[in-house]
Amino acid sequence: xxxxxxxxSTLSVQEGDSAVIKCTYSDSASNYFPWxxxxxxxxxxxxIDIRSNVGEKKxxxxxxxxxxxxxxxxxxxxxxxxxxxxxxxxxxxxxxxGSQGNLIFGKGTKLxxxx
Amino acid sequence: DSGVTQTPKHLIxxxxxxxxLRCSPRSGDLSVxxxxxxxxxxxxxxxxxxxxxxxxxxxxxxxxxxQQFPDLHSELNLSSxxxxxxxxxxxxxxxxxxxxxxxxxxxxxxxxxxxxxxx
Numbered sequence: 430x431x432x433x434x435x436x437x438s439t440l441s442v443q444e445g446d447s448a449v450i451k452c453t454y455s456d457s458a459s460n461y462f463p464w465x466x467x468x469x470x471x472x473x474x475x476x477i478d479i480r481s482n483v484g485e486k487k488x489x490x491x492x493x494x495x496x497x498x499x500x501x502x503x504x505x506x507x508x509x510x511x512x513x514x515x516x517x518x519x520x521x522x523x524x525x526x527g528s529q530g531n532l533i534f535g536k537g538t539k540l541x542x543x544x
Numbered sequence: 545d546s547g548v549t550q551t552p553k554h555l556i557x558x559x560x561x562x563x564x565l566r567c568s569p570r571s572g573d574l575s576v577x578x579x580x581x582x583x584x585x586x587x588x589x590x591x592x593x594x595x596x597x598x599x600x601x602x603x604x605x606x607x608x609x610x611q612q613f614p615d616l617h618s619e620l621n622l623s624s625x626x627x628x629x630x631x632x633x634x635x636x637x638x639x640x641x642x643x644x645x646x647x648x649x650x651x652x653x654x655x656x657x658x659x660x661x662x663x
Contacts, residue, residue, distance in 0.1 A: 461650070463651070463652075465654075470656075471656055471657075472546065472548075472634050472636075472654035472655050472656050472657050473587070473634070473654045474546065474654065475651055475652070475653070478651070518586075518587060531577070531589045531592060531600050531602060532577075532589060532652065533589070534586055534587040534588075535586070536586045537586060537587075
């Protein structure tokens, strides 16, 4: 089955710097890669996702890149702000026949943005 | 606010007991997923229902079961509880279609979770 590895497990940056979180997946059939942000005491919230037919997607300060050959994808946050501090999870799933398979999550990255 | 609701927010019980966690999906969503989040295992998929029918099973113990009712709310039943069952339990919903059906917006929206403590 699919296995998703996420690095680093913790990341500390200064406000205004960029943060990069990387994930690798094992199943080449996976073609849907969402990123979730989880704040303390809350459920995971989808922040961006990418499908395997594109290599990059941006939404304001957040971008995700995908390298299908190497089977890795990354989350890039630019101009970080204290409110970006949270745990970030990557996930992978297969999307086939109009239906999405189940999400396999990485272990999470705790991002701390220091003012 | 994702639109997914879960009750109760916190649950404290003893080993050997049985509890029921409840989830109401977003309006219009037919699929419900249950996840367990623990410090050592991370977010683990347990089970998925679509429009009342079980669609997929993940790492769900035999002591655990779930169902989805005609009004689409779902319940996760945990029995013969052990200390190791202490975790956060999340429900997510999407309007995912069944395999072979028309494409859907398959984003999973998570609820706020139920924190279960087994003493």
